[in-house]
Amino acid sequence: MEFTMGGRLEVRITPADVGKRVSVRRLSTDADAGPKFTDAVGVLTSWDDRVLSITLRSGETVHIPESSLVAGKVVPSAPARRRGPAASFAELSRITARAWEPPVSEPLGDWRLRAANGFTRRANSVLPLGDPGLPLDDALDRVRQWYGARRLPAYIQTATGAEGTQERLCAELERRGWQREVSAEVRVAALAPIGDRDADTGQVRLSRTADAAWLSRYQRFDTPGPDVLAVLHSGPSVWFATVPGDAGSDTPAAIGRCVVDGRWAGFMAVEVGPEHRRRGLATAVMTALAREALDEGASAAWLQTETDNGAAGALYDGMGFATHHRYHHFRSA
Template identity: 80%
Template sequence: MEFTIGGRLEVRITPADVGKRVSVRRRPEGAGQGAMFTDTVGVLTSWDDGVLSITPKSGEGVRIAESTLVAGKVVPAAPARRRGPAASFDELARACARAWQPVESEPLGDWRLRAAAGFTRRANSVLPLGDPGLPLGEALGRVRRWYGERGLPAYIQTATGAEGTQEELCAELERHGWLREVSAEVRIAALAPVGDLDAEVTAVRLHREPDTAWLSRYQRFDTPGDHVLRVLGSGPSVWFASVPGDAEDGTPAAIGRCVVDGRWAGFMAVEVGPEYRRRGLATSVMTALARRALDEGASAAWLQVETDNEGARALYDRMGFAAHHRYHHFRAAE
């Protein structure tokens, strides 16, 4: 990894490079001049108040104090693979979870209890990837109490249909009186074909944060409080897309959200106003987001679609997305 120009180490990145793939070298905080350097390569996702956040291929963000940098440069994105992705359930489930993070969470063995003041089931349900460390009946009691203390219904998100998923846990939850409320498919595809679609993307605007106009199209909450913005803004490298509409209040015709996380790009919140449908706007939004994700080195795509959303399922079929597994939300009986 070469950083030198004429034998000198130089920092050649700035906050203007947020969103680009970078390589940086730093010394440990408080270390002397002779300390060993540490190198990090990944997407520069933020640079605020003297701290850089970089997301490498692992998806686990790294925070670096600006004062510790000794060198840095922008590097070309890794070439995207054009074949379809292969994914284990555990890898994909963890990528999905990183793309939609709660406001607070707590471990229960290998389970993760998640809450975000009730905004979406995904951010307010248990992610049971492993053993809770307790007999199941005791673990379910702990789950009920934890959510009850927060005034929330107790949900557990399970998965079926792929190797390593949780068919036995689903059966046990039903035996304990938990009720399955919602099911959805997790679909995957190669990312490059989505970015290569012949779609009109010139009107699609990409932003790092959801503005008031974007939020006016996203109809999943009553009031966009801090908890909503924290969930929407969570993830390694987050992008928001919008297509301007002709409404006087500035509400976009279409919106979308994408989280780039190592080799994965996750698509969420793709919505088109009823009066703008059948114009290809959803395809335009996803194509623009896919191209940005390809620029950041991603090569595979995932999304979630509810099993009764026939219009979206048909669109994703045409884009090459295939079902990987299903997830289900079980709710504790009153």
């Protein structure tokens, strides 16, 4: 990380740069190791009382005393585009939301309040794309009231790490005591290479509905009620993949779900029974679904995976998926 100009470290940011992406270097003191430099790159979300707040790509906000700052500069609003199809945050956020469409939805300005009786945070959280039409504190009060009336915790889904994402909103929620509970990555890839993989897709059965067998492998609920089924079947063109289990078992060995929406195919609910892993079944499921999506005219793929799911991350790395941005669920205190 280069900060020097003519061999000197310089601080070239001011409070007027709040809202911009910056790179800073600060001096910290470790009791054992002594003074050392620490770097941070993220969006400058505030500069108050001689303390800078920078929200990182991970969604974490770091607070840096002005007195410890030794270098800083504004950097491009997003890193150079990584491998994978070009996509804006606005496009992807709407595409991913349509794949988890809740049965209850209500606008709050440009925000959308979503509820599905608690089935998945994605379908039971606010999608804050734009201006809520109210001062933030009033909007947050309205959010708490709306979810409280439905006996649900109040969640807001935010995003970081791409141009146009919501680092400033993350910082404002954190400042008001909202807790970041879950973070995940939105990854993108070209679709054709997934469909072209050499996988045993003959064992994969495709259907337009999630039947009892499919639901028995997707163990995210006790008894799937109407809200669960409404969310799972939401989206412009939905496919469910099933690999049958062993003889005598009604529970599939593997399942998956795909939502085709224009040029995008979204993959989710790819699950393999523990006793059936390391047999290529997840790859077979995704390949079969990708081929169906290609037949419908899709060319790009997306999926969401929690940041601490190393096994899934390795699988998707091998399929060419790259992180586009991260999203987070903040829960009201």
